[in-house]
Amino acid sequence: MQACKTNQLNIRFNFQQLVKEHTIVKFSTSENFIKYGALILDKIELELNAKSAIFERGKSFYALFDKNFISKVDLSKQLEKIEDGDKLSFKILNKTELELLETHTLSQLLINSIATPNHKRLTFNNLTGKLYLFNPNHLKISKSKDKEQIFKIVGLEFYIAPNCCLQLNVKTFSCVLLSKQMDFSKKKLEEYPKYTFVHSTNTLKRVLPSESIKGENLYILKQTSKKGSLEKIIFHF
DSSP states (O other), X not given: OOOOOOSBOOOOOOHHHHHHHEEEEEEEESSSSOTTTTHHHHHHHHHHOOSEEEEETTTEEEEEEEHHHHTTOXXXXXXXXXXXXXXXXXXXXXXXXXXXXXXXXXHHHHHHTTOOTTOSSOEEXXXXXXXXXXXXXXXXXXXXXXXXXXXXXXXXXEEEOTTOBEEEEEEEEXXXXXXXXXXXXXXXXXXXXXXXXXTTTTEEEEOOTTOOOXXXXXXXXXXXXXXXXXXGOXXXX
């Protein structure tokens, strides 16, 4: 019988090693939904140094921490520092509960934690609960005598579907300076999460409401109306 290749992953966990090195916490809200949506993930990462975090159906999310770090942290006090943190409850998952966690959820949490910002050629970026792969060669740059402007950042999103199939989806982050070339009939520009490009690590990070960053270094996850050649990039590994 001829072999058949598939993108479905055969995933196995070493739960004993997992609980030895990491702690996974499930955060839930007492409201109908988490007020700030995905922004809460960035707040959790900022305040608690989570290695990765992902949503689960809107009312809850999981965060993965280094065990040595989180064992010294009072989660209740840390949540008090976050706006509407009193609406959040948490549960530290034990080995048995981790074994019952859906395979794709646990896999995504672990994969999202492998961000390595100082790679010479490729950069993994754990951004708002997702993992993106950026290649510096795939930046759309406009150069002038005075400065260099990055207009588009194209990357691959590493996503494990509920059926454990690996999906590599091309995503484009466009500078807000190109907003006139985008269609905002369904969603206004102001409603999009904003990201900024960190040149020292070649990574994107979420811009928090308290930060003030110029438009030339602000990006949203959206393509311009007129697609360019960057959307046809083939990534080689």
